[in-house]
Amino acid sequence: MTTPASLLHSDAFLSQLAIDEAVVRALDEDLGRAGDVTSIATIPEATKAQAIMVARQPGVIAGLPLAVAVFQKLSSEVRVQAHVRDGASVAAGTHVLTISGPARAVLTSERTALNFVGRLSGIATLTADYVRRTAGTKLRICCTRKTTPGLRALEKYAVRCGGGFNHRFGLDDAILIKDNHIAVAGGIRPVLERARAHAGHLVKIEIEVDTLKQLREVLETGLADAVLLDNMDIATLTEAVRMAEGRVVLEASGGVTLDSIAQIAATGVDYVSSGALTHSATNFDIALDIEA
Structure with a gap:
Protein backbone atom coordinates (compact mmCIF):
# COMPACT_ATOMS: atom_id res chain seq x y z
CA MET A 1 0.00 0.00 0.00
CA THR A 2 1.29 3.44 -0.89
CA THR A 3 1.46 6.07 1.84
CA PRO A 4 -1.13 8.78 1.05
CA ALA A 5 0.38 12.05 -0.18
CA SER A 6 -1.27 13.93 2.68
CA LEU A 7 0.88 12.00 5.15
CA LEU A 8 4.12 12.79 3.30
CA HIS A 9 3.88 16.57 3.51
CA SER A 10 5.13 18.58 6.44
CA ASP A 11 2.78 21.20 7.86
CA ALA A 12 3.82 23.32 4.86
CA PHE A 13 1.52 23.19 1.84
CA LEU A 14 2.64 22.15 -1.64
CA SER A 15 0.08 22.12 -4.42
CA GLN A 16 -0.53 18.81 -6.18
CA LEU A 17 -0.59 20.79 -9.42
CA ALA A 18 2.94 22.03 -8.74
CA ILE A 19 4.06 18.47 -7.98
CA ASP A 20 2.53 17.04 -11.14
CA GLU A 21 3.95 19.78 -13.36
CA ALA A 22 7.47 19.41 -11.96
CA VAL A 23 7.43 15.61 -12.17
CA VAL A 24 6.21 15.50 -15.77
CA ARG A 25 8.79 18.07 -16.83
CA ALA A 26 11.64 16.24 -15.07
CA LEU A 27 10.72 12.82 -16.44
CA ASP A 28 10.36 14.20 -19.93
CA GLU A 29 13.82 15.70 -19.62
CA ASP A 30 15.31 12.36 -18.55
CA LEU A 31 13.40 9.91 -20.75
CA GLY A 32 13.71 11.84 -24.00
CA ARG A 33 12.43 10.10 -27.12
CA ALA A 34 13.49 6.50 -26.48
CA GLY A 35 13.03 6.05 -22.74
CA ASP A 36 15.40 4.24 -20.39
CA VAL A 37 17.22 2.16 -22.99
CA THR A 38 19.49 0.59 -20.35
CA SER A 39 16.66 -0.83 -18.23
CA ILE A 40 14.68 -1.87 -21.31
CA ALA A 41 17.71 -3.73 -22.70
CA THR A 42 18.81 -5.46 -19.50
CA ILE A 43 15.75 -6.03 -17.28
CA PRO A 44 12.94 -8.40 -18.34
CA GLU A 45 9.58 -6.63 -18.29
CA ALA A 46 8.02 -8.88 -15.64
CA THR A 47 10.88 -8.46 -13.15
CA LYS A 48 9.95 -7.05 -9.74
CA ALA A 49 12.22 -5.14 -7.38
CA GLN A 50 12.24 -3.60 -3.93
CA ALA A 51 14.39 -0.62 -3.01
CA ILE A 52 15.11 1.55 0.01
CA MET A 53 15.70 5.29 -0.18
CA VAL A 54 18.34 5.98 2.47
CA ALA A 55 19.63 9.23 3.97
CA ARG A 56 23.42 9.16 3.87
CA GLN A 57 23.79 12.19 6.13
CA PRO A 58 21.90 13.83 8.99
CA GLY A 59 19.49 16.60 8.08
CA VAL A 60 15.90 17.58 7.32
CA ILE A 61 13.92 15.73 4.65
CA ALA A 62 11.87 17.46 1.95
CA GLY A 63 10.52 16.38 -1.42
CA LEU A 64 8.98 13.00 -0.62
CA PRO A 65 5.63 13.76 -2.34
CA LEU A 66 7.57 14.43 -5.54
CA ALA A 67 9.55 11.21 -5.24
CA VAL A 68 6.38 9.18 -4.79
CA ALA A 69 4.78 10.94 -7.77
CA VAL A 70 7.81 10.10 -9.91
CA PHE A 71 7.63 6.38 -9.13
CA GLN A 72 3.90 6.16 -9.64
CA LYS A 73 3.93 8.20 -12.83
CA LEU A 74 5.94 5.44 -14.52
CA SER A 75 3.85 2.58 -13.15
CA SER A 76 0.61 2.44 -11.20
CA GLU A 77 1.84 -0.90 -9.82
CA VAL A 78 4.64 0.71 -7.80
CA ARG A 79 3.96 0.81 -4.07
CA VAL A 80 5.73 3.24 -1.76
CA GLN A 81 5.85 3.14 2.02
CA ALA A 82 7.08 6.27 3.77
CA HIS A 83 9.04 5.88 6.99
CA VAL A 84 9.28 9.63 7.65
CA ARG A 85 7.49 12.72 6.37
CA ASP A 86 8.74 15.98 4.95
CA GLY A 87 10.13 18.25 7.65
CA ALA A 88 11.47 15.34 9.70
CA SER A 89 14.99 15.48 11.10
CA VAL A 90 16.83 12.26 10.29
CA ALA A 91 20.13 10.64 11.18
CA ALA A 92 22.55 9.21 8.64
CA GLY A 93 21.37 5.73 7.64
CA THR A 94 17.66 6.46 8.13
CA HIS A 95 15.34 4.58 5.78
CA VAL A 96 13.14 7.22 4.19
CA LEU A 97 11.04 5.27 1.67
CA THR A 98 10.54 1.64 0.69
CA ILE A 99 9.62 1.21 -2.97
CA SER A 100 8.41 -2.03 -4.56
CA GLY A 101 7.00 -2.96 -7.95
CA PRO A 102 8.09 -3.35 -11.57
CA ALA A 103 11.89 -3.18 -11.64
CA ARG A 104 12.06 -1.11 -14.81
CA ALA A 105 9.88 1.61 -13.30
CA VAL A 106 11.89 1.65 -10.07
CA LEU A 107 15.22 1.92 -11.88
CA THR A 108 14.02 4.50 -14.39
CA SER A 109 12.59 6.67 -11.61
CA GLU A 110 15.67 6.50 -9.40
CA ARG A 111 17.64 9.55 -10.47
CA THR A 112 14.69 11.89 -10.91
CA ALA A 113 13.28 10.97 -7.48
CA LEU A 114 16.67 11.39 -5.82
CA ASN A 115 17.24 14.72 -7.56
CA PHE A 116 14.05 16.12 -6.07
CA VAL A 117 14.66 14.81 -2.56
CA GLY A 118 18.37 15.67 -2.61
CA ARG A 119 17.81 19.23 -3.79
CA LEU A 120 14.88 20.03 -1.52
CA SER A 121 16.33 18.29 1.55
CA GLY A 122 19.53 20.29 1.08
CA ILE A 123 17.51 23.51 1.22
CA ALA A 124 15.49 22.31 4.23
CA THR A 125 18.64 21.23 6.06
CA LEU A 126 20.43 24.55 5.51
CA THR A 127 17.32 26.49 6.53
CA ALA A 128 17.00 24.45 9.72
CA ASP A 129 20.61 25.28 10.58
CA TYR A 130 19.87 29.01 10.29
CA VAL A 131 16.70 28.63 12.35
CA ARG A 132 18.50 26.65 15.04
CA ARG A 133 21.09 29.41 15.47
CA THR A 134 18.36 31.99 16.15
CA ALA A 135 16.45 29.95 18.73
CA GLY A 136 15.02 32.07 21.53
CA THR A 137 14.75 35.23 19.44
CA LYS A 138 11.81 36.66 17.50
CA LEU A 139 13.71 36.57 14.20
CA ARG A 140 12.16 34.77 11.23
CA ILE A 141 14.41 33.36 8.51
CA CYS A 142 13.13 34.01 4.98
CA CYS A 143 14.14 32.99 1.49
CA THR A 144 14.14 35.26 -1.58
CA ARG A 145 13.35 35.07 -5.30
CA LYS A 146 16.86 33.74 -5.96
CA THR A 147 15.50 30.33 -6.89
CA THR A 148 16.07 27.83 -9.69
CA PRO A 149 13.91 28.90 -12.66
CA GLY A 150 10.80 26.74 -12.77
CA LEU A 151 11.31 25.30 -9.28
CA ARG A 152 10.39 28.28 -7.07
CA ALA A 153 7.29 26.76 -5.50
CA LEU A 154 9.20 23.59 -4.63
CA GLU A 155 12.24 25.37 -3.21
CA LYS A 156 10.15 27.75 -1.15
CA TYR A 157 8.23 24.74 0.17
CA ALA A 158 11.57 23.21 1.22
CA VAL A 159 12.42 26.39 3.15
CA ARG A 160 9.17 25.99 5.08
CA CYS A 161 9.99 22.33 5.75
CA GLY A 162 13.19 23.56 7.39
CA GLY A 163 11.33 25.94 9.67
CA GLY A 164 11.85 29.08 7.60
CA PHE A 165 9.38 31.50 6.04
CA ASN A 166 8.81 32.72 2.52
CA HIS A 167 9.38 36.22 1.25
CA ARG A 168 7.26 37.16 -1.76
CA PHE A 169 6.78 34.45 -4.39
CA GLY A 170 6.98 36.82 -7.32
CA LEU A 171 6.74 40.38 -8.47
CA ASP A 172 2.96 40.29 -8.19
CA ASP A 173 2.27 39.63 -4.51
Whole structure:
Protein backbone atom coordinates (compact mmCIF):
# COMPACT_ATOMS: atom_id res chain seq x y z
CA MET A 1 0.00 0.00 0.00
CA THR A 2 1.29 3.44 -0.89
CA THR A 3 1.46 6.07 1.84
CA PRO A 4 -1.13 8.78 1.05
CA ALA A 5 0.38 12.05 -0.18
CA SER A 6 -1.27 13.93 2.68
CA LEU A 7 0.88 12.00 5.15
CA LEU A 8 4.12 12.79 3.30
CA HIS A 9 3.88 16.57 3.51
CA SER A 10 5.13 18.58 6.44
CA ASP A 11 2.78 21.20 7.86
CA ALA A 12 3.82 23.32 4.86
CA PHE A 13 1.52 23.19 1.84
CA LEU A 14 2.64 22.15 -1.64
CA SER A 15 0.08 22.12 -4.42
CA GLN A 16 -0.53 18.81 -6.18
CA LEU A 17 -0.59 20.79 -9.42
CA ALA A 18 2.94 22.03 -8.74
CA ILE A 19 4.06 18.47 -7.98
CA ASP A 20 2.53 17.04 -11.14
CA GLU A 21 3.95 19.78 -13.36
CA ALA A 22 7.47 19.41 -11.96
CA VAL A 23 7.43 15.61 -12.17
CA VAL A 24 6.21 15.50 -15.77
CA ARG A 25 8.79 18.07 -16.83
CA ALA A 26 11.64 16.24 -15.07
CA LEU A 27 10.72 12.82 -16.44
CA ASP A 28 10.36 14.20 -19.93
CA GLU A 29 13.82 15.70 -19.62
CA ASP A 30 15.31 12.36 -18.55
CA LEU A 31 13.40 9.91 -20.75
CA GLY A 32 13.71 11.84 -24.00
CA ARG A 33 12.43 10.10 -27.12
CA ALA A 34 13.49 6.50 -26.48
CA GLY A 35 13.03 6.05 -22.74
CA ASP A 36 15.40 4.24 -20.39
CA VAL A 37 17.22 2.16 -22.99
CA THR A 38 19.49 0.59 -20.35
CA SER A 39 16.66 -0.83 -18.23
CA ILE A 40 14.68 -1.87 -21.31
CA ALA A 41 17.71 -3.73 -22.70
CA THR A 42 18.81 -5.46 -19.50
CA ILE A 43 15.75 -6.03 -17.28
CA PRO A 44 12.94 -8.40 -18.34
CA GLU A 45 9.58 -6.63 -18.29
CA ALA A 46 8.02 -8.88 -15.64
CA THR A 47 10.88 -8.46 -13.15
CA LYS A 48 9.95 -7.05 -9.74
CA ALA A 49 12.22 -5.14 -7.38
CA GLN A 50 12.24 -3.60 -3.93
CA ALA A 51 14.39 -0.62 -3.01
CA ILE A 52 15.11 1.55 0.01
CA MET A 53 15.70 5.29 -0.18
CA VAL A 54 18.34 5.98 2.47
CA ALA A 55 19.63 9.23 3.97
CA ARG A 56 23.42 9.16 3.87
CA GLN A 57 23.79 12.19 6.13
CA PRO A 58 21.90 13.83 8.99
CA GLY A 59 19.49 16.60 8.08
CA VAL A 60 15.90 17.58 7.32
CA ILE A 61 13.92 15.73 4.65
CA ALA A 62 11.87 17.46 1.95
CA GLY A 63 10.52 16.38 -1.42
CA LEU A 64 8.98 13.00 -0.62
CA PRO A 65 5.63 13.76 -2.34
CA LEU A 66 7.57 14.43 -5.54
CA ALA A 67 9.55 11.21 -5.24
CA VAL A 68 6.38 9.18 -4.79
CA ALA A 69 4.78 10.94 -7.77
CA VAL A 70 7.81 10.10 -9.91
CA PHE A 71 7.63 6.38 -9.13
CA GLN A 72 3.90 6.16 -9.64
CA LYS A 73 3.93 8.20 -12.83
CA LEU A 74 5.94 5.44 -14.52
CA SER A 75 3.85 2.58 -13.15
CA SER A 76 0.61 2.44 -11.20
CA GLU A 77 1.84 -0.90 -9.82
CA VAL A 78 4.64 0.71 -7.80
CA ARG A 79 3.96 0.81 -4.07
CA VAL A 80 5.73 3.24 -1.76
CA GLN A 81 5.85 3.14 2.02
CA ALA A 82 7.08 6.27 3.77
CA HIS A 83 9.04 5.88 6.99
CA VAL A 84 9.28 9.63 7.65
CA ARG A 85 7.49 12.72 6.37
CA ASP A 86 8.74 15.98 4.95
CA GLY A 87 10.13 18.25 7.65
CA ALA A 88 11.47 15.34 9.70
CA SER A 89 14.99 15.48 11.10
CA VAL A 90 16.83 12.26 10.29
CA ALA A 91 20.13 10.64 11.18
CA ALA A 92 22.55 9.21 8.64
CA GLY A 93 21.37 5.73 7.64
CA THR A 94 17.66 6.46 8.13
CA HIS A 95 15.34 4.58 5.78
CA VAL A 96 13.14 7.22 4.19
CA LEU A 97 11.04 5.27 1.67
CA THR A 98 10.54 1.64 0.69
CA ILE A 99 9.62 1.21 -2.97
CA SER A 100 8.41 -2.03 -4.56
CA GLY A 101 7.00 -2.96 -7.95
CA PRO A 102 8.09 -3.35 -11.57
CA ALA A 103 11.89 -3.18 -11.64
CA ARG A 104 12.06 -1.11 -14.81
CA ALA A 105 9.88 1.61 -13.30
CA VAL A 106 11.89 1.65 -10.07
CA LEU A 107 15.22 1.92 -11.88
CA THR A 108 14.02 4.50 -14.39
CA SER A 109 12.59 6.67 -11.61
CA GLU A 110 15.67 6.50 -9.40
CA ARG A 111 17.64 9.55 -10.47
CA THR A 112 14.69 11.89 -10.91
CA ALA A 113 13.28 10.97 -7.48
CA LEU A 114 16.67 11.39 -5.82
CA ASN A 115 17.24 14.72 -7.56
CA PHE A 116 14.05 16.12 -6.07
CA VAL A 117 14.66 14.81 -2.56
CA GLY A 118 18.37 15.67 -2.61
CA ARG A 119 17.81 19.23 -3.79
CA LEU A 120 14.88 20.03 -1.52
CA SER A 121 16.33 18.29 1.55
CA GLY A 122 19.53 20.29 1.08
CA ILE A 123 17.51 23.51 1.22
CA ALA A 124 15.49 22.31 4.23
CA THR A 125 18.64 21.23 6.06
CA LEU A 126 20.43 24.55 5.51
CA THR A 127 17.32 26.49 6.53
CA ALA A 128 17.00 24.45 9.72
CA ASP A 129 20.61 25.28 10.58
CA TYR A 130 19.87 29.01 10.29
CA VAL A 131 16.70 28.63 12.35
CA ARG A 132 18.50 26.65 15.04
CA ARG A 133 21.09 29.41 15.47
CA THR A 134 18.36 31.99 16.15
CA ALA A 135 16.45 29.95 18.73
CA GLY A 136 15.02 32.07 21.53
CA THR A 137 14.75 35.23 19.44
CA LYS A 138 11.81 36.66 17.50
CA LEU A 139 13.71 36.57 14.20
CA ARG A 140 12.16 34.77 11.23
CA ILE A 141 14.41 33.36 8.51
CA CYS A 142 13.13 34.01 4.98
CA CYS A 143 14.14 32.99 1.49
CA THR A 144 14.14 35.26 -1.58
CA ARG A 145 13.35 35.07 -5.30
CA LYS A 146 16.86 33.74 -5.96
CA THR A 147 15.50 30.33 -6.89
CA THR A 148 16.07 27.83 -9.69
CA PRO A 149 13.91 28.90 -12.66
CA GLY A 150 10.80 26.74 -12.77
CA LEU A 151 11.31 25.30 -9.28
CA ARG A 152 10.39 28.28 -7.07
CA ALA A 153 7.29 26.76 -5.50
CA LEU A 154 9.20 23.59 -4.63
CA GLU A 155 12.24 25.37 -3.21
CA LYS A 156 10.15 27.75 -1.15
CA TYR A 157 8.23 24.74 0.17
CA ALA A 158 11.57 23.21 1.22
CA VAL A 159 12.42 26.39 3.15
CA ARG A 160 9.17 25.99 5.08
CA CYS A 161 9.99 22.33 5.75
CA GLY A 162 13.19 23.56 7.39
CA GLY A 163 11.33 25.94 9.67
CA GLY A 164 11.85 29.08 7.60
CA PHE A 165 9.38 31.50 6.04
CA ASN A 166 8.81 32.72 2.52
CA HIS A 167 9.38 36.22 1.25
CA ARG A 168 7.26 37.16 -1.76
CA PHE A 169 6.78 34.45 -4.39
CA GLY A 170 6.98 36.82 -7.32
CA LEU A 171 6.74 40.38 -8.47
CA ASP A 172 2.96 40.29 -8.19
CA ASP A 173 2.27 39.63 -4.51
CA ALA A 174 3.87 42.62 -2.77
CA ILE A 175 5.50 45.97 -3.53
CA LEU A 176 9.23 45.88 -2.83
CA ILE A 177 10.93 49.14 -3.77
CA LYS A 178 14.64 48.58 -4.47
CA ASP A 179 17.46 51.10 -4.89
CA ASN A 180 16.99 51.22 -8.66
CA HIS A 181 13.28 52.03 -8.27
CA ILE A 182 14.22 54.91 -5.96
CA ALA A 183 16.80 56.19 -8.42
CA VAL A 184 14.43 56.12 -11.40
CA ALA A 185 11.46 57.54 -9.47
CA GLY A 186 13.43 60.50 -8.13
CA GLY A 187 13.78 59.74 -4.45
CA ILE A 188 12.30 58.02 -1.42
CA ARG A 189 9.26 60.24 -0.85
CA PRO A 190 8.14 60.32 -4.51
CA VAL A 191 8.47 56.57 -4.93
CA LEU A 192 6.59 55.84 -1.70
CA GLU A 193 3.82 58.29 -2.52
CA ARG A 194 3.29 56.65 -5.91
CA ALA A 195 3.36 53.18 -4.40
CA ARG A 196 0.84 54.08 -1.69
CA ALA A 197 -1.50 55.71 -4.22
CA HIS A 198 -1.41 52.55 -6.35
CA ALA A 199 -1.53 49.82 -3.70
CA GLY A 200 -4.74 48.11 -2.67
CA HIS A 201 -5.60 47.88 1.00
CA LEU A 202 -4.18 44.34 1.28
CA VAL A 203 -0.91 45.03 -0.54
CA LYS A 204 2.11 45.67 1.68
CA ILE A 205 4.82 48.15 0.75
CA GLU A 206 8.48 47.48 1.61
CA ILE A 207 11.38 49.74 0.68
CA GLU A 208 15.11 49.02 0.65
CA VAL A 209 17.58 51.39 2.33
CA ASP A 210 21.31 51.13 2.85
CA THR A 211 21.92 54.03 5.23
CA LEU A 212 20.38 55.30 8.45
CA LYS A 213 19.75 58.63 6.73
CA GLN A 214 17.52 56.86 4.20
CA LEU A 215 15.77 54.97 7.00
CA ARG A 216 15.03 58.26 8.76
CA GLU A 217 13.56 59.65 5.56
CA VAL A 218 11.33 56.60 5.16
CA LEU A 219 10.12 56.85 8.76
CA GLU A 220 9.29 60.53 8.28
CA THR A 221 6.96 59.71 5.36
CA GLY A 222 4.97 57.15 7.35
CA LEU A 223 4.15 55.43 4.04
CA ALA A 224 6.05 52.13 4.30
CA ASP A 225 4.92 48.94 6.03
CA ALA A 226 8.39 47.39 6.09
CA VAL A 227 11.99 48.45 5.51
CA LEU A 228 14.71 46.23 4.09
CA LEU A 229 18.06 47.11 5.70
CA ASP A 230 20.56 46.25 3.00
CA ASN A 231 24.12 45.16 3.84
CA MET A 232 24.25 46.91 7.21
CA ASP A 233 26.74 45.87 9.87
CA ILE A 234 25.66 44.81 13.37
CA ALA A 235 26.10 48.25 14.93
CA THR A 236 24.06 49.91 12.18
CA LEU A 237 21.29 47.31 12.41
CA THR A 238 21.12 47.86 16.16
CA GLU A 239 20.77 51.62 15.66
CA ALA A 240 18.14 51.07 12.95
CA VAL A 241 16.01 49.08 15.40
CA ARG A 242 16.34 51.86 17.97
CA MET A 243 15.36 54.51 15.41
CA ALA A 244 12.34 52.62 14.10
CA GLU A 245 10.83 52.09 17.56
CA GLY A 246 8.51 49.44 16.17
CA ARG A 247 6.85 51.77 13.66
CA VAL A 248 7.73 49.52 10.71
CA VAL A 249 8.74 45.91 10.23
CA LEU A 250 12.51 45.64 9.79
CA GLU A 251 14.18 43.08 7.54
CA ALA A 252 17.95 42.60 7.33
CA SER A 253 19.41 41.33 4.08
CA GLY A 254 22.74 41.07 2.32
CA GLY A 255 25.84 39.23 3.48
CA VAL A 256 23.89 36.99 5.85
CA THR A 257 25.84 33.86 6.83
CA LEU A 258 25.57 31.05 9.35
CA ASP A 259 28.37 32.73 11.30
CA SER A 260 26.61 36.09 11.48
CA ILE A 261 22.96 35.09 11.86
CA ALA A 262 22.96 34.89 15.68
CA GLN A 263 24.41 38.40 15.97
CA ILE A 264 21.87 39.73 13.48
CA ALA A 265 19.04 38.14 15.47
CA ALA A 266 20.32 39.81 18.65
CA THR A 267 19.90 43.28 17.10
CA GLY A 268 16.12 42.95 17.30
CA VAL A 269 15.23 43.02 13.59
CA ASP A 270 12.07 41.13 12.71
CA TYR A 271 13.20 39.22 9.62
CA VAL A 272 16.30 38.16 7.77
CA SER A 273 16.13 37.27 4.09
CA SER A 274 18.87 35.22 2.50
CA GLY A 275 19.19 34.04 -1.07
CA ALA A 276 21.74 31.48 0.13
CA LEU A 277 18.94 29.26 1.45
CA THR A 278 18.02 28.37 -2.12
CA HIS A 279 20.92 29.33 -4.37
CA SER A 280 23.76 27.95 -2.24
CA ALA A 281 22.30 24.94 -0.43
CA THR A 282 24.43 21.80 -0.77
CA ASN A 283 22.66 18.78 -2.21
CA PHE A 284 21.56 16.36 0.50
CA ASP A 285 23.27 12.97 0.23
CA ILE A 286 20.54 10.41 -0.35
CA ALA A 287 20.62 7.09 -2.19
CA LEU A 288 18.42 4.31 -3.51
CA ASP A 289 19.55 0.80 -2.64
CA ILE A 290 18.03 -2.29 -4.27
CA GLU A 291 17.28 -5.02 -1.75
CA ALA A 292 18.43 -8.49 -2.74
